[in-house]
Amino acid sequence: MAGGKLSPRQKMINLMYLVFIAMLALNMSKEVLSAFGLLNDKIAKANVASDQRNQAFIAGLAEKANEQPAKYQPLQAQAEEVNKMAVELDTYIANLKGEMMASLGENVDPTDYELQDKPDFLDTKFFAGDNLSPEGQEFVDKVNNFREGIVNVVGTSYPTIAADVNDKFKTTEETNRDGKKIDWLKYNFEGFPLIASKTKLTQMQADIKTTQNEMLSALLAGEQVKQLSMANYQAIVVPDKTAFFSGENFKGKIVLGRFDGTMNFEKVIINGREMDKPSTGQVMLDFPAGNVGEQVLKGQLQFKQGDSIVPLDFESSYAVISRPNSATISADKMNVVYRGVDNPMTISFAGISDNNVNANATGLSRVSGSKYVMRPTAGREVVINVSGKLPDGTNVGDKKTFRIKDIPAPVGAIRGETGSVRIERGGLEIATVSAILEDFDFELNLSVSGFSFRVSGQPTVKVSGTRLNDAAKAALRRAGRGETVQIFDINAKVDGSGVMVKKVAPIILELTN
DSSP states (O other), X not given: OOSSOOOHHHHHHHHHHHHHHHHHHHHHHHHHHHHHHHHHHHHHHHHHHHHHHHHHHHHHHHHHHHHSHHHHHHHHHHHHHHHHHHHHHHHHHHHXXXXXXXXXXXXXXXXXXXXXXXXXXXXXXXXXXXXXXXXXXXXXXXXXXHHHHHHHHHTTTOHHHHHHHHHHTOOSXXXXXXXXXXXXXXXXXXXXXXXXXXXXXXXXXXXXXXXXXXXXXXXXXXXXXXXXXXXXXXXXXXXXXXXXXXXXXXXXXXXXXXOOTTOOOXXXXXXXXXXXXXXXXXXXXXXXXXXXXXXXXXXXXXXXETTEEEEEEEEEEEEEOOOOOSEEEEESSOSEEETTSOEEEEEEETTSOGGGEEEEXXXXXXXXXXXXXXXXXXXXEEEEEEEEEOTTSOEEEEEEEEEEEOOOOOEEEETTEESEEEEOHHHHHHOOEEEEOTTOSSOOOEEEEEEEEEETTSOOEEEESSSOXXXXXXXXXXXXXTOEEEEEEEEEEETTTOOBOSOOBOEEEEEOO
């Protein structure tokens, strides 16, 4: 519009355009100022509600710390430290906002946002030429102290909160739209209308209260997760009674119980007698067991919850038996032990823990607890001597004699079948010869190393391995349908031990084709 010679009319038109644009800009500035003011008020109202929630949270935590100090006092200390830092920075910002409004005059309506359009107050307070003023540096230091203090309390336990605090309250240089690095305080507050800076400060207060709420919630949630963790639960077997007769069915249940080592009991009553100093988290029992027979144990645990005392009744029973004077010795499989194999045994003394029981015999070794293995070799009998130490230090002993028997004779098998077997010629050629122990209490794997094969009217063929060799197959091909062939002299031994077994019973095979 400024190029070339313009007529008076054109100059007037251009001037009117400039005036029109200026009027639009002026109206837009007023609308923007009002928008900042409304946003500031909305955030301020939300801050009041947030502050009330935070203080109620702290008061509730203080009450819990009074009820269960071992559990909640450490959390209360952290919560109070966070609250102290939050209140300090929040109060400083509130005072700063009060100074900003006071600079407008005494009778200025705080909702007249169009009057809050000057940047003079903070520009004068925070900046001295190109540098920060002492007041500006103080503001930055307080923000830094709050950020670093919260991160220090958070530690590595809540990395998400630490990252959020570092982001919201960072004071490092900012990059403007031209790519130029600018000091954080200048970037955010220099040259801005007072209402815009005030809104930013109100938002900082909102961030402070949000950080405080997140931290308080995380502390309590962390404690709840820890308390509810399955690591704090124990599987507890609760029998219907604590002693059962031989031949009875065991009856009871398995439940999960949560152990809390920080729980303080107000009072513990057992069998009508109040304990002087109940321990924390559990009640230790130590009293005479009583006479032989069933005894009843009942009482009540009392703990504080809020302003009331919560009672928890319990009742159980236990059996008192006579002091044991004989050992219980039994073979897990039968009343004999077999030569050359591991015979599992259970050896214990009634009423004596396994670590106070010792058993000795040739070929006997302990696996764990009351579980032993007997591997006899020579002889026809073995004597097991058992000794135990009662809780009072008295030694007791017992012994028992077991017969030693050889492993019974196995029988030959083909395709798992024994005795007389009907089989096709082709199936026999590829079948595997094995040896099994029928109706034997032990699961022993027997390996076959060779056997003899005979077709009626033909020479016997010696075979190595578990299948027919070429000579045996040739003899088989000369046999007629319905003819019987034999597999005998089967060589077998126990896998892994080298123990040879008795003579293996033969297999009689009838050819079906």
